[in-house]
Amino acid sequence: MTAPIEGKFELGTDGPNVVLVGLDGSRTSWRATAWAVGLARRQGSKLVVVHVHKPSASGSLAPGLAGAMSTVATEVAEELEHYLVSRADELGVPLRFISVVGDPWTELTRAADELRADIVVVGASESAGHRIIGSLAGRLVRAGRWPVSVVP
Numbered sequence: 001m002t003a004p005i006e007g008k009f010e011l012g013t014d015g016p017n018v019v020l021v022g023l024d025g026s027r028t029s030w031r032a033t034a035w036a037v038g039l040a041r042r043q044g045s046k047l048v049v050v051h052v053h054k055p056s057a058s059g060s061l062a063p064g065l066a067g068a069m070s071t072v073a074t075e076v077a078e079e080l081e082h083y084l085v086s087r088a089d090e091l092g093v094p095l096r097f098i099s100v101v102g103d104p105w106t107e108l109t110r111a112a113d114e115l116r117a118d119i120v121v122v123g124a125s126e127s128a129g130h131r132i133i134g135s136l137a138g139r140l141v142r143a144g145r146w147p148v149s150v151v152p
Contacts, residue, residue, distance in 0.1 A: 015043040015044075015045065015118075016039070016040075016043055016045045016117075016118030016119045017045055017046065017116075017118050018045060018046050018048060018115050018116060018117045018118050019036050019039055019040040019043070019045045019046070019047050019048070019117070019118065019119055019121065020036075020048045020050060020108070020111060020112050020115060020117035020119070020120050020121070021033050021036035021047065021048070021049055021050070021120075021121040021122070022050050022051075022052065022104065022108050022120070022121070022122045022123075022136070023049050023050070023051050023080065024051065024052065024104070024123075025051075025076065025080070026123060026126060027123070027126070028123025028124050028125075028126055028151060028152065029122070029123040030123070031123055031151050031152070032121050032122055032123040032149075032150075032151035033049060033084075033121075035121060035149070035151045036049075036121040036149075037091050037093055039119070039121070039149075040093040041091065041092045041093050045093070045118070046093070046094045046095075046096065047093045047094065047095045047096070048095075048096045048097075048098065048111065048115055048117065049080075049084055049095065049096070049097050049098070050098045050099075050100070050107065050108055050111045051077050051080055051081075051097070051098070051099045051100075052099075052100055052101070052102060052103075052104040052107045052108065053073040053076075053077060053099070053100070053101050053102075054101075054102075054103070054104065055101050055102065073101075077099035078099075080097070080099075081097040081099065084097055085097055098111060104136050105136055105139050105140070108120065108122070108136070108140065109140070109143060109145070112145070112146055113145065117146055118146065118147070119146060119147045119148070119149060120140055120146050120147070120148050120149075121148075121149045121150075121151065122136055122137050122140065122148070122149075122150055122151070123150070123151050123152075124137060124150050124151065124152045125137065137150040
């Protein structure tokens with residue numbers, strides 16, 4: 001027999017308040033974003049979309065190419081933000097878009113901690129390299145700070 005739970009439950013506060021999803025433009029990250037939108041809409045949660053652009057190894061690029069790649073990455077982030085924010089009402093969720101440059105794991109964990117995310121949603125890795133260094137999803141799960149949903 002289990003002991004009764006001490007205290008009271010608060011009605012109306014069930015489920016996640018902040019759903020954070022990583023969007024890098026891959027097929028699986030778009031599916032993860034669609035799943036996160038549905039979750040946020042059903043739960044009445046805020047949706048935070050985090051786009052992380054990995055910095056290029058500018059030392060190994062031809063002069064001027066690093067700047068062009070940075071410009072393209074900024075334009076891609078702006079297009080993603082415009083697309084999502086302009087459709088937020090249609091999607092039925094309050095949406096915040098964050099774009100940062102850095103390591104995806106570092107930036108997603110930082111955003112999840114700062115925003116007190118109740119769940120982190122990411123797409124499954126499509127890269128063979130994750131077998132060597134571990135997938136982003138696996139690293140997020142091992143961090144053990146929030147529930148993590150991995151969308152195939």
